[in-house]
Amino acid sequence: MKKITLFxxxxxxxxxxxxxxxxxxxxxxNINLTHLTGQEASLEAQTVTISETEEGKINVTFPSFAIxxxxxLGEFTVEDVAVSAEADGSYALAKEVFAITPPPAAxxxxxxxxxxxxxxxxxxxxxxxxxVEVKQNPAMALTTAYFFAEAGSDELPYLGEHKGNLxxxxxxxxxxxxxxxxxxxxxxxxxxxxxxxxxxxVMGMETxxxxxxxxxxxxxxxxxxxxxxxxxxxxxGIMSFPNSxxxxxxxxxxxxxxxxxxxxxxxMALTTATLTNGNSDEEPGGDPTVFEWxxxxxxxxxxxxxxxxxxxxxxxxxLTYPNPTGFNLTFLHIIAVxxxxxxxxxxxxxxxxxxxxxxxxxxxxxxxxxxxxYKLVSTRSxxxxxxxxxxxxxxxxxxxxxYSISFTIKGPELQKTxxxxxxxxxxxxxQEYNKTVSKVDVADICAPLxxxxxxxAVMHPLSPNDSYCDHMETFDWWRDxxxxxxxxxxxxNPIFGHNAYPAVYCIKTNAAADSVTYHFYDYWTEYxxxxxxxxxxxxxxxxxxxxxxxxxxxxxxxxxxxxYKRNYRVDEGKDYQSRVMYVANGKSVIVRATLHFVxxxxxxxxxxxxxxxxxSVEAVAYYSVAGVRQATLQxxxxxxxxxDGTARKVYVK
Numbered sequence: 298m299k300k301i302t303l304f305x306x307x308x309x310x311x312x313x314x315x316x317x318x319x320x321x322x323x324x325x326x327n328i329n330l331t332h333l334t335g336q337e338a339s340l341e342a343q344t345v346t347i348s349e350t351e352e353g354k355i356n357v358t359f360p361s362f363a364i365x366x367x368x369x370l371g372e373f374t375v376e377d378v379a380v381s382a383e384a385d386g387s388y389a390l391a392k393e394v395f396a397i398t399p400p401p402a403a404x405x406x407x408x409x410x411x412x413x414x415x416x417x418x419x420x421x422x423x424x425x426x427x428x429v430e431v432k433q434n435p436a437m438a439l440t441t442a443y444f445f446a447e448a449g450s451d452e453l454p455y456l457g458e459h460k461g462n463l464x465x466x467x468x469x470x471x472x473x474x475x476x477x478x479x480x481x482x483x484x485x486x487x488x489x490x491x492x493x494x495x496x497x498x499v500m501g502m503e504t505x506x507x508x509x510x511x512x513x514x515x516x517x518x519x520x521x522x523x524x525x526x527x528x529x530x531x532x533x534g535i536m537s538f539p540n541s542x543x544x545x546x547x548x549x550x551x552x553x554x555x556x557x558x559x560x561x562x563x564x565m566a567l568t569t570a571t572l573t574n575g576n577s578d579e580e581p582g583g584d585p586t587v588f589e590w591x592x593x594x595x596x597x598x599x600x601x602x603x604x605x606x607x608x609x610x611x612x613x614x615x616l617t618y619p620n621p622t623g624f625n626l627t628f629l630h631i632i633a634v635x636x637x638x639x640x641x642x643x644x645x646x647x648x649x650x651x652x653x654x655x656x657x658x659x660x661x662x663x664x665x666x667x668x669x670x671y672k673l674v675s676t677r678s679x680x681x682x683x684x685x686x687x688x689x690x691x692x693x694x695x696x697x698x699x700y701s702i703s704f705t706i707k708g709p710e711l712q713k714t715x716x717x718x719x720x721x722x723x724x725x726x727x728q729e730y731n732k733t734v735s736k737v738d739v740a741d742i743c744a745p746l747x748x749x750x751x752x753x754a755v756m757h758p759l760s761p762n763d764s765y766c767d768h769m770e771t772f773d774w775w776r777d778x779x780x781x782x783x784x785x786x787x788x789x790n791p792i793f794g795h796n797a798y799p800a801v802y803c804i805k806t807n808a809a810a811d812s813v814t815y816h817f818y819d820y821w822t823e824y825x826x827x828x829x830x831x832x833x834x835x836x837x838x839x840x841x842x843x844x845x846x847x848x849x850x851x852x853x854x855x856x857x858x859x860x861y862k863r864n865y866r867v868d869e870g871k872d873y874q875s876r877v878m879y880v881a882n883g884k885s886v887i888v889r890a891t892l893h894f895v896x897x898x899x900x901x902x903x904x905x906x907x908x909x910x911x912x913s914v915e916a917v918a919y920y921s922v923a924g925v926r927q928a929t930l931q932x933x934x935x936x937x938x939x940x941d942g943t944a945r946k947v948y949v950k
């Protein structure tokens with residue numbers, strides 16, 4: 298049975314012109330089908346909705362049913378239905394001829410039934426009966442659908458029409474009173490849909506009436522119901538807003554509030570439309586012009602264990618601040634939260650910052666990976682507002698309340714760790730030649746993983762705490778002086794923090810995984826003693842980074858000498874590490890590569906390179922490491938051919 302408002306009951310039977318208002322609503326009952334062949338069928342728990350247009354016309358929306366031919370009609374609406382008030386307090390409904398056009402069949406064929414008829418009666422006690430005859434020609438009904446709703450049946454308060462005042466709040470902070478509007482909540486095939494009235498967005502585009510399908514209804518146990526739809530699409534003009542949301546509350550006493558937030562990106566509503574018949578002028582507790590943090594909550598339980606990173610990513614991790622005063626957060630507002638992230642019980646945290654724009658829900662942004670246990674502790678939160686005049690942000694509020702949560706993401710089981718090592722020094726003057734290599738037995742990787750070929754494994758570069766770094770380029774990872782990830786051209790990395798410029802070396806593992814190659818990289822500038830105040834030249838670099846430097850004498854073709862300053866970020870006598878993980882069949886193998894950065898002389902001894910000042914056999918030809926003949930020895934590594942037919946690498950300081 299429909300929900301009849303007190304206002305409607307007062308008007309029933311007074312004036313025929315008000316009949317529409319008396320019958321508008323949602324009716325729940327059963328449908329009996331009678332086919333031309335004499336066969337019958339019954340459909341239980343069906344909903345028919347009677348609505349009123351802005352022009353004062355009555356429409357009746359029927360649920361889908363299958364006719365004699367097996368064709369499913371789909372939900373259809375009988376428009377401009379005639380309504381007349383009877384002496385006994387009932388209302389007669391009629392539509393002499395209307396068309397039903399079902400959706401196309403699976404084979405693409407279409408059909409139409411242009412001579413359908415509709416009749417019905419809404420009784421004074423609230424009962425209803427309606428008849429639809431599905432006809433292709435006027436004289437023969439293929440299927441007759443009889444709908445009946447009993448009087449006195451319990452009606453869910455959220456179903457039916459809800460008339461109230463519509464208020465628009467735009468992203469720029471402006472507000473618009475859009476007048477009296479109506480939203481209709483209906484139930485079709487057990488699913489709840491909401492028809493929300495059209496409104497104008499901040500850009501001036503009209504949404505048209507909005508249908509929110511498959512709305513979730515929750516019984517609060519106090520006679521009220523919450524209605525939600527997390528994400529649905531709204532189209533306005535040529536624009537699409539796929540992350541729009543719907544929320545609502547309907548009480549048994551008739552009070553309601555429904556809100557549509559039009560969003561392209563989650564958490565940033567361009568326009569928020571709120572329809573309510575309650576006291577819309579009542580302000581929430583506190584001063585709405587002041588942002589109050591309240592007690593924040595996590596979206597998941599402490600100590601939860603995820604089966605893998607896919608399950609974790611699907612759930613997400615967010616910290617929500619309640620905003621108890623109802624402060625209007627626009628796209629100009631940013632909430633930033635600083636976190637300490639402890640991995641696998643490590644006492645030294647990884648620093649991280651996550652932000653939310655125009656929202657009080659802060660989604661934690663960090664590359665969490667499988668195989669680790671994490672503990673997050675918030676250390677500080679702040680609310681900032683963009684200052685469009687100065688292109689800066691103004692801090693509005695700071696909160697030091699701390700919130701923590703722990704969770705585990707299961708990962709592959711570590712089978713073994715393989716250690717390899719190599720040497721490098723400033724003796725390497727060219728990235729493309731004379732690279733040091735560590736050999737790896739590919740069988741040592743495949744066997745523990747239970748695979749026959751290394752191509753069956755997925756390879757991940759690892760951070761110093763052995764967490765995955767999927768975003769890095771395959772087979773090419775640059776390391777800084779501490780062996781941590783960096784960028785080839787320096788700059789800020791949002792995951793690993795600051796990176797020194799320049800990078801020092803990179804690690805390349807070939808596709809066969811049988812060798813690890815180290816490339817040395819540094820930065821050269823022409824040496825000008827009087828301009829050497831700034832360590833490392835004028836190149837921009839991150840703070841708290843140290844540089845070493847040496848001066849090289851370069852002999853030019855004309856015999857002149859040019860001095861160059863070489864800046865680098867490794868320390869002689871130190872070891873630097875890089876890690877790679879291979880994963881297959883839920884198992885993993887880590888290859889841990891160690892780089893020994895040694896002196897030039899030690900490197901030459903290790904590699905068997907002679908100093909230019911040694912040797913007694915006459916040199917007859919000089920070549921670069923690329924094989925280009927040169928007139929004389931040049932600084933760095935040279936290939937020298939001697940009179941006795943031998944050839945050696947020769948290093949010139």
